[in-house]
Amino acid sequence: MFKILKKEELSDLVILFEIEAKDIAKKARAGNFFVLKIHEQGERIPLTIADFDRDRGTITTVFQKMGKTTHHLGTLNEGDSILDMTGPLGIHSHIENFGKVVCVGGGVGIAPTFPIARALKEAGNAVISIIGARTKELIFWEDKMRAVSDELIIVTDDGSYGQKAVVTTPLDALLRENQDIKLVYAIGPAIMMKFVCVTTEKHNAKTIVSLNSIMVDATGMCGACRVEVGGETKFACVDGPEFDGRKVDFNLLMSRQRMYIEEERVAMERYKEKSGGN
Numbered sequence: 001m002f003k004i005l006k007k008e009e010l011s012d013l014v015i016l017f018e019i020e021a022k023d024i025a026k027k028a029r030a031g032n033f034f035v036l037k038i039h040e041q042g043e044r045i046p047l048t049i050a051d052f053d054r055d056r057g058t059i060t061t062v063f064q065k066m067g068k069t070t071h072h073l074g075t076l077n078e079g080d081s082i083l084d085m086t087g088p089l090g091i092h093s094h095i096e097n098f099g100k101v102v103c104v105g106g107g108v109g110i111a112p113t114f115p116i117a118r119a120l121k122e123a124g125n126a127v128i129s130i131i132g133a134r135t136k137e138l139i140f141w142e143d144k145m146r147a148v149s150d151e152l153i154i155v156t157d158d159g160s161y162g163q164k165a166v167v168t169t170p171l172d173a174l175l176r177e178n179q180d181i182k183l184v185y186a187i188g189p190a191i192m193m194k195f196v197c198v199t200t201e202k203h204n205a206k207t208i209v210s211l212n213s214i215m216v217d218a219t220g221m222c223g224a225c226r227v228e229v230g231g232e233t234k235f236a237c238v239d240g241p242e243f244d245g246r247k248v249d250f251n252l253l254m255s256r257q258r259m260y261i262e263e264e265r266v267a268m269e270r271y272k273e274k275s276g277g278n
Contacts, residue, residue, distance in 0.1 A: 001081040002036075005058060010140040013065045014108060015074045016050075022057030024049075024087045030095065030115040031210065031242055034059070034087025035218050038072060042083070045069050046218035046237070048210075049088060050111035059087075062111035062140075067264050068271040075275075089218060090241050093208075097124040098182040102174060103149070104130045104167050104196055106188025110141055112210060113187045118148040120185075126150050128181075130170055132188075136161035167192060168199045175203040183208065186245060190214075190257060194250035201246055209245035211236040214257055224259065228252050 006018035024034055033048045051060035065074045076082070093116050101120050105113030110131045121127045129149040133139050134157045146152045153170045154162030163170065167188070175181060184207045186196040193209045200207040216224040218237040225236035230247035234240065 001083060002085045003081050004076055004078055007076070007078050010062065011138050014062060014138070014140070015065065016060065016062045016111075017073075017076075018058050018060045019082065019085070020057060021059050021085055021087075024085065025052045025054050025057050025059050028052040028054075028059060028088045029092035030119040031090060031093030031112075032088035033090050033212055033215075033218070033241065034061075034085055035089060036073075036082050036086075037084040038069065038076070039083050042072070043069050044084075044217065046089070046212065046215045048112040048212050049115070051115060062108060064108045068267040071268070071271065072275075090237065091239070093119060093185075093242060095119045095123050100126040100128070100178065100181050101183045101185065102128045102130065102171065102181055104132075104171060104184065104186040104188070104192075105145070106132050106167055106186075106192040107134075107138060109186075109188030109192070109210075110139075110145065112212065113185065114141060114144055114148065116185055116187075117145065121148045121150075128174060129153070130155065130167050130174075132156065132162075132165075132167040134158065166195075168195050171196060172199050172202075175200065175205055181205060185209075187212075190250055190254050193245060193248075194254075197245040197248070197250070207245035208242050209248060210241045211243060211248070211253065212241045214253055215241070216260075224256070226256070 003020045008016040028049050033046050035046050037044050047061045050062045065071045103117040127149045128151045130153045132155040155165040186193050187210045214225045215237045220238035228249040229243045
């Protein structure tokens with residue numbers, strides 16, 4: 001059993017958990033994820049490791065309530081326990097002193113962007129971070145991102161906070177003005193990562209994306225997370241989750257994300273019936 005030590009509601013749909021998981025925290029690195037199962041009859045779902053504290057033996061995850069299991073997970077509180085957790089999983093981020101890098105986090109993707117930005121900063125890089133969301137209420141971890149960045153740019157679609165723009169607007173400006181940017185990291189919705197890569201392609205900037213959102217089983221057995229990278233089939237969970245974004249077939253990826261829409265709808269309806277609509 002893995003005890004929830006802290007719960008924080010970052011918005012109506014976005015929840016932060018700090019969980020006691022000593023073995024996972026001991027080996028966790030930027031870019032890793034873990035798999036949990038709430039109870040014996042529950043499904044396994046992968047979540048990113050947004051932070052970890054080796055001394056305290058804890059990991060932090062941030063998730064959005066979207067389907068049945070994440071809605072159920074969001075009903076748990078501090079002091080409750082999760083039945084099973086396995087990790088750290090996935091190939092961790094490749095970190096070295098590249099020079100000047102840009103880290104882009106969109107929506108819930110801000111959370112897994114943080115440990116990568118921190119690791120890049122600790123490796124001696126000059127880190128420029130861009131975080132964005134639809135509106136001010138969905139921006140979180142501004143202080144944490146600022147602490148690991150030489151410069152932090154905030155954008156919102158509606159202009160309620162920071163610049164009124166999408167993340168590619170300041171990214172394009174940065175790449176035009178800074179020819180010495182060596183690497184761009186981008187984590188967020190697939191459509192955001194796609195257009196980040198369209199932007200970086202124009203400037204011939206190396207781009208790494210994280211494809212956590214397509215994973216289902218997360219152990220390489222189900223095959224649902226197949227992605228095409230440079231014309232080759234890869235599995236996001238065991239070959240990734242990070243890939244060269246400019247080689248990812250995002251149109252295929254986004255079509256795969258819609259594969260289980262009907263099953264997810266049915267599962268959510270059944271869950272609401274059993275839980276009284278909560």
